[in-house]
Amino acid sequence: VNAGETGEFGIIGLLADLIGREMPAVKDLVLPIGDDAAAYRCRGALQLLTTDTLVQNVHFNLNHTGWRELGHKSLAVNLSDIAAMGGIPQYAVVALSLPPQTEVEDILDLYRGMLSLCREHDVHIAGGNVTAAAEVVITVTLTGYLNDKTPLARSAARPGDRIAITGFTGLAAAGLAMFNDNLKIEGESAALFRRALLQPQPRVKEGQALLRRGVMAAIDISDGLLADLQHVCGASHVGARIRAQDLPLHPFLLKHFPEKALQYALAGGEDYELLFCADAKKVAALKGELQHPVSVIGEIGLFPPGSVEVLDEEGRDLMPAFRGWEHFKSGG
Amino acid sequence: VNAGETGEFGIIGLLADLIGREMPAVKDLVLPIGDDAAAYRCRGALQLLTTDTLVQNVHFNLNHTGWRELGHKSLAVNLSDIAAMGGIPQYAVVALSLPPQTEVEDILDLYRGMLSLCREHDVHIAGGNVTAAAEVVITVTLTGYLNDKTPLARSAARPGDRIAITGFTGLAAAGLAMFNDNLKIEGESAALFRRALLQPQPRVKEGQALLRRGVMAAIDISDGLLADLQHVCGASHVGARIRAQDLPLHPFLLKHFPEKALQYALAGGEDYELLFCADAKKVAALKGELQHPVSVIGEIGLFPPGSVEVLDEEGRDLMPAFRGWEHFKSGG
Numbered sequence: 001v002n003a004g005e006t007g008e009f010g011i012i013g014l015l016a017d018l019i020g021r022e023m024p025a026v027k028d029l030v031l032p033i034g035d036d037a038a039a040y041r042c043r044g045a046l047q048l049l050t051t052d053t054l055v056q057n058v059h060f061n062l063n064h065t066g067w068r069e070l071g072h073k074s075l076a077v078n079l080s081d082i083a084a085m086g087g088i089p090q091y092a093v094v095a096l097s098l099p100p101q102t103e104v105e106d107i108l109d110l111y112r113g114m115l116s117l118c119r120e121h122d123v124h125i126a127g128g129n130v131t132a133a134a135e136v137v138i139t140v141t142l143t144g145y146l147n148d149k150t151p152l153a154r155s156a157a158r159p160g161d162r163i164a165i166t167g168f169t170g171l172a173a174a175g176l177a178m179f180n181d182n183l184k185i186e187g188e189s190a191a192l193f194r195r196a197l198l199q200p201q202p203r204v205k206e207g208q209a210l211l212r213r214g215v216m217a218a219i220d221i222s223d224g225l226l227a228d229l230q231h232v233c234g235a236s237h238v239g240a241r242i243r244a245q246d247l248p249l250h251p252f253l254l255k256h257f258p259e260k261a262l263q264y265a266l267a268g269g270e271d272y273e274l275l276f277c278a279d280a281k282k283v284a285a286l287k288g289e290l291q292h293p294v295s296v297i298g299e300i301g302l303f304p305p306g307s308v309e310v311l312d313e314e315g316r317d318l319m320p321a322f323r324g325w326e327h328f329k330s331g332g
Numbered sequence: 333v334n335a336g337e338t339g340e341f342g343i344i345g346l347l348a349d350l351i352g353r354e355m356p357a358v359k360d361l362v363l364p365i366g367d368d369a370a371a372y373r374c375r376g377a378l379q380l381l382t383t384d385t386l387v388q389n390v391h392f393n394l395n396h397t398g399w400r401e402l403g404h405k406s407l408a409v410n411l412s413d414i415a416a417m418g419g420i421p422q423y424a425v426v427a428l429s430l431p432p433q434t435e436v437e438d439i440l441d442l443y444r445g446m447l448s449l450c451r452e453h454d455v456h457i458a459g460g461n462v463t464a465a466a467e468v469v470i471t472v473t474l475t476g477y478l479n480d481k482t483p484l485a486r487s488a489a490r491p492g493d494r495i496a497i498t499g500f501t502g503l504a505a506a507g508l509a510m511f512n513d514n515l516k517i518e519g520e521s522a523a524l525f526r527r528a529l530l531q532p533q534p535r536v537k538e539g540q541a542l543l544r545r546g547v548m549a550a551i552d553i554s555d556g557l558l559a560d561l562q563h564v565c566g567a568s569h570v571g572a573r574i575r576a577q578d579l580p581l582h583p584f585l586l587k588h589f590p591e592k593a594l595q596y597a598l599a600g601g602e603d604y605e606l607l608f609c610a611d612a613k614k615v616a617a618l619k620g621e622l623q624h625p626v627s628v629i630g631e632i633g634l635f636p637p638g639s640v641e642v643l644d645e646e647g648r649d650l651m652p653a654f655r656g657w658e659h660f661k662s663g664g
Contacts, residue, residue, distance in 0.1 A: 003439065003464075004432030011436065011462050015443055019457050022447045026456050029423070038458035040423060042374045042477075049458055051425040051473055055465045091361070091372060093383040095427075095471040100336030104343065107335065111347055115354045124358050125351050126370035126381060130343050132335075133387045134467055139427040141383055141473035145374075 036084035039151050048144035050081040056136040064179040067106040069198040071113025078142040079202035080272040084220040085151040086211030087144035091126040097133035156216035157236035161277035161300040168250040169225050171196030173268025189252040200272035218276040224269040239303025248295040368416035380476035382413040388468040396511040399438040401530040403445025410474040411534035412604040416552040417483040418543030419476035423458040429465035488548035489568035493609035493632040500582040501557050503528030505600025521584040532604040550608040556601040571635025580627040
């Protein structure tokens with residue numbers, strides 16, 4: 001059986017099983033494998049640790065992505081994982097694999113993109129390494145911390161919770177389609193789709209606000225809304241029901257992709273918004289507090305654990321027509 | 333100018349300059365970019381953070397390396413960086429990029445190799461991610477800590493210090509030559525060279541003993557004895573003089589590579605032993621304490637800062653015939 005047949009999530013599951021069998025449990029490791037970031041105690045403070053990789057021709061195409069944008073994104077995807085725990089990001093280490101013919105000025109631009117986002121979030125690059133490779137591979141590992149609180153976790157959704165998301169989804173998928181299919185989209189729409197794909201804004205402040213307001217369950221939407229909601233339902237042993245008509249579809253998405261807007265919003269991936277579950281009162285308070293939009297799209301219930309239903313206006317289930325984005329199965 | 337022309341160390345220097353210019357200094361970041369690991373304070377404890385990458389056909393060849401050995405080595409190179417700080421390793425996150433046709437059983441074997449070394453050093457795999465790629469790229473990031481001490485640093489060598497190394501050097505280079513040149517070496521010699529290249533033993537306990545005995549300056553020998561000694565001299569603004577006849581050359585290395593033994597020992601790379609600098613008394617105490625051999629090979633002096641001399645028996649300088657192993661310049 002090979003990796004392509006088993007898929008990313010299948011492999012991660014097998015590895016988590018193996019580690020669980022072969023390693024003794026650790027008292028200080030609060031949230032081990034399977035959440036957005038690992039969490040462990042350091043003298044009372046809760047430390048967070050996360051790692052993510054961008055691979056040339058899998059996650060990005062140098063014909064479409066500038067090096068600054070690439071630097072931005074390679075850090076942003078990690079900031080998004082810390083955001084999904086409600087954490088305060090702190091130090092990054094950068095492992096860079098590059099073809100020897102890479103221009104040094106491009107490498108510096110990559111770092112400039114990272115450093116600009118670092119300054120925005122008060123993150124410091126503390127180290128790293130550089131090595132040769134046939135293709136560009138960038139792995140950023142990011143630490144963060146929480147002050148004496150339980151982190152937001154995938155496993156904390158409870159029946160009765162509202163399901164809410166920040167911002168819009170599907171815009172990165174629109175950007176990918178725009179580049180891959182060479183679509184003639186211009187002006188503000190093109191800029192929005194490009195930014196969503198190449199310069200995602202991690203919701204770090206929003207994650208911290210969720211934690212402050214007593215939210216327990218969150219995940220960042222990196223694999224696609226449905227796939228990530230399924231991760232939450234699986235980890236929390238609950239089911240979810242969402243309503244297609246309550247999804248926030250951006251007007252530019254509806255304008256340029258009228259037939260694919262719903263698919264992109266549900267299964268597009270790489271949105272780096274937050275999905276969270278909490279009672280209606282907390283969600284309402286957050287809607288009032290946050291500058292960034294928050295939409296309630298459904299609720300957690302005693303549906304079969306791990307199940308996700310997407311209802312249309314007539315109450316018909318649109319699943320399983322939609323599937324999340326798995327790295328090995330579809331590329332990207 | 334491209335990366336191949338600039339070289340690994342050139343690029344790292346440029347990036348460190350850029351980060352220094354563009355980022356404000358941070359009080360809690362005790363040892364930033366440029367040492368074996370980053371060190372930062374967490375409520376009084378000193379946290380360590382290091383990352384290292386192995387790239388297929390640059391750092392390993394799947395025709396020679398088993399997957400378990402690959403798992404072992406991908407963690408070992410990071411443990412070696414924590415060892416070079418005198419630290420206690422703690423949590424690892426693993427970023428795995430794999431061709432979709434990779435067998436799942438091989439991925440599990442990779443993890444088995446890591447987990448076996450984890451158990452030996454009480455390290456826990458706390459997370460990671462898996463993604464597709466054209467070639468296998470493994471980035472392990474490892475945390476560690478120190479209790480209320482200053483870490484071993486590259487920058488702490490002082491004139492008058494003895495230069496000492498643990499174990500033997502050049503054996504990994506012998507292993508690489510054995511595979512690449514398809515040499516007919518058998519029995520214990522072949523096993524030694526293979527183990528040195530594919531299953532290096534990080535000197536974690538030895539690093540901790542150095543710190544306990546009051547040693548200040550150390551580095552792990554990953555780039556090659558001379559290159560790493562140059563790193564120490566550069567960071568400490570001192571010079572070094574070593575004597576070729578005092579280098580510990582393993583009898584099997586001398587037997588199978590009589591003409592290349594010195595070159596492999598000085599410039600071979602990937603030895604993952606420790607080089608340290610301390611006064612003669614401390615070195616003698618460590619020689620008595622450690623099970624693993626320790627050899628004095630030279631001394632730090634007021635030679636031109638950053639310079640390294642290698643004297644033969646007649647006192648002639650053998651430098652600059654030897655050069656360290658740079659990823660972009662020579663491959664490996």
